[in-house]
Amino acid sequence: MGRHTGPVCRLCRREGTKLFLKGTRCDTPKCAVDRREGMPGMHQFRRGKSSEYAIRLREKQKVKRFYGIFERQFRKYFYEANRKAGNTGDALMSLLERRLDNVVTRLGFAVSRPQARQTIRHGHILVNGRKLDIPSYLVKPGDQIAIKDREHSRKLIATNVAEGAPPVPEWLDRISSDPPEGRVSRLPSTQDVGLPVTPQLIVELLSR
Structure with a gap:
């Protein structure tokens, strides 16, 4: 990774x-x-003054750095979004939002995406009751994201939640249980992205 x-x-x-x-x-x-x-x-x-190309490039770089992915992986997401029906930019942002490391961050189980990736890789996260250590896993509606029920995992996540977890987006539900859990209620849309971005500029850049 x-x-x-x-x-x-x-x-x-x-x-x-x-x-x-x-x-x-x-x-x-x-x-x-x-x-x-x-x-x-x-x-x-x-x-x-920035050129038209530079403006589009900065939008792409901003999204890559926000989600913590590199160029090759980002283009794979773009090609997958391009094959879907509907708006390619919206499909691209939905795929990125569905990454497990992003979901763990948005639920407040980690304070940043880098920390979420480490938490997942170390086996602290369960998806539908099974350990999953792949940060790029794409969640689906109905998926249950939970913390492994052991002392070290519970203490780690409790510290992050205590530091002030951000508001949970509408497409996710956080359940106040012990250990805490989360649920994917629906697929995310562009309005659910926590970053000011214009996806169409990225599509125009990568479609050249």
């Missing part, structure tokens, strides 16, 4: 928006987007 090993705050500054790559830290005054203006790099204020 590939992952970004560099300073993630630079990624947020480059895209000009909070990608919540450090979880709750992004809501504090320590957030680099709030503390430092402009993009990272020596010549940040010398760059001129």
Whole structure:
């Protein structure tokens, strides 16, 4: 499983928006987007107006970094969305939202997607009662996401929930049980995405 090993705050500054790559830290005054203006790099204020290609590229990079995936995997999602009936951009965002690491984050079981991926890989998450250690697994309506019923898993998730879990989106339900559980009530739509993005710009870029 590939992952970004560099300073993630630079990624947020480059895209000009909070990608919540450090979880709750992004809501504090320590957030680099709030503390430092402009993009990272020596010549940040010398760059001129962005071209049409650059605008579309930045939308794609923003989505990739938000969900923590690389180019090859992102294109696989695009090709799968392109084969579906209806709007390709909406289908693409729905596929990305359905990733298990994103669902674990949105349910509040992890404070960030990188932490959610680690939690899944270490076997703390159950899907429909069975351990699943694949962060890219696509959930379906009716799936039950639960925490493994053992002391270490319960303590880990309890800490994350105690730090202030975000509001759960409408397409998910969080059940206040012990250990906590979640349920997928329906497929997500573009309006359920927690990131300001224009999917059509990404479709135009990748359709060239």
